[in-house]
Amino acid sequence: MIDYQNVCKWYGDFNVLKSCSTHVNKGEVVVVCGPSGSGKSTLIQCANGLTPFQKGTITVDGVSVGDRHTNLPKLRARVGMVFQHFELFPHLTVIANLRLAQEKVLGRDKASATEKGMALLERVGLAAHATKYPGQLSGGQQQRVAIARALAMNPVAMLFDEPTSALDPEMINEVLDVMTSLAADGMTMMVVTHEMGFARRVADRVVFMDAGEIVEDTTTEAFFREPESERARQFLSKILQH
């Protein structure tokens, strides 16, 4: 579904991604973890062309992301993305947030976009908040709306870029629960997160990055039982201490 081949990216002289290769199969949940500044977010943002990369190839559902001739808006419409800071549109109500791209990108009419939106709000437990504005919701609620907004496009895959990092601890679980249920439904997911409990429970594979390199790419079970690299061992011991 998502395939990275020797992807390299530089910010000026700084080499953010060093020949990264990995893949996410259909229906698979892959967690990307690693210390901050390791390139995780950059890696995931390359998958829908939000961040350009200089070398290598990424194909999503058979479409090459880096190709100049690729219709990026069309590709992005098929890949949902959830951001660390939610990025709901503050001037639109919750339901209007869910409708916008359905109407403007997919060309759905208002009634069916609303219907689809309400069904998804129901799913994330926020149907009662449909006419509120994002600023009137808690962080956890906003992130659930953001997930619903991405799902409204019927994506073939979902990218999560640290979806719980900006949340208060008591709100993290409500978001992770939604993500867990998505995974259970067979959604293809690539998730950058520090939530190791979620990774252990939900992920099929774990990709561990450090300093722009993919250091480990292995099954979840193997990663938590016996990481191969010293760097991953150190990372896990730091993050799992408490």
Next chain:
Amino acid sequence: MHYNWNWGILFALSPDGNTPYIDLLLSGLEWTVITGVCAWVLAFILGSIIGVLRTLPSHTAERLGFVYVEFFRGIPLIVQLFVWFFVLPDLLPVEWGSWIKQLRNGPFYTSVIGLAFFTSPRVAEQVRAGIQSLAGGQLRAALAMGLTRPQAYRYVLLPLAYRIILPTLTSEMLNCLKNTSVALTIGLMELTAQTRAMQEFSFQVFEAFSVSTLLYVLLNLAVVAGMRVVERSAAIPGTLAKAR
């Protein structure tokens, strides 16, 4: 100082024999409003386009916007009006030039265009600032959903940017209205021009300028009140902006 106050002069007939002075002032006010509003609408459209250009990733677009802004805000309004009115018609092919010179209400059209070009870079800079204050997250979220860049601007960035810059846009609108007074130099009979005319014919300078000062203040207050309504109706619930 010895001065003969005579408020009755307002209702005395002006030299044309059938219009009281107060009507001259009011017709001046009318031209002020019409010129200011037309110039503002044009400046708002031009300024929005240029402001957006300056936020695009393309270097050419950015540079084009930069040149436009620095050119039109670097030259005094009065000079710009003179160039549009006196110089431009002579630079054009003779037929076009004489067509422009014979235009009815020529000073009005020239004032609108000159004032719009003078005001637009100031609008552009505010639009640019508004968009740039949004950081990158909103644009990335909009693009990630499959919206094209024009759609992202149309539905997300501009509605937010305009809300942010509404208070300063109001100031700009007031400036635009008041700057119409410079157009008296190219013969537009707006409020200040009519005031001076009244003063010259009647010698009642204080009455003339008292009334026109009052009219300017009332006009500005009306704009401020109108913009307050716009601000309130555009306020976003759940933010610090107060609705109602």
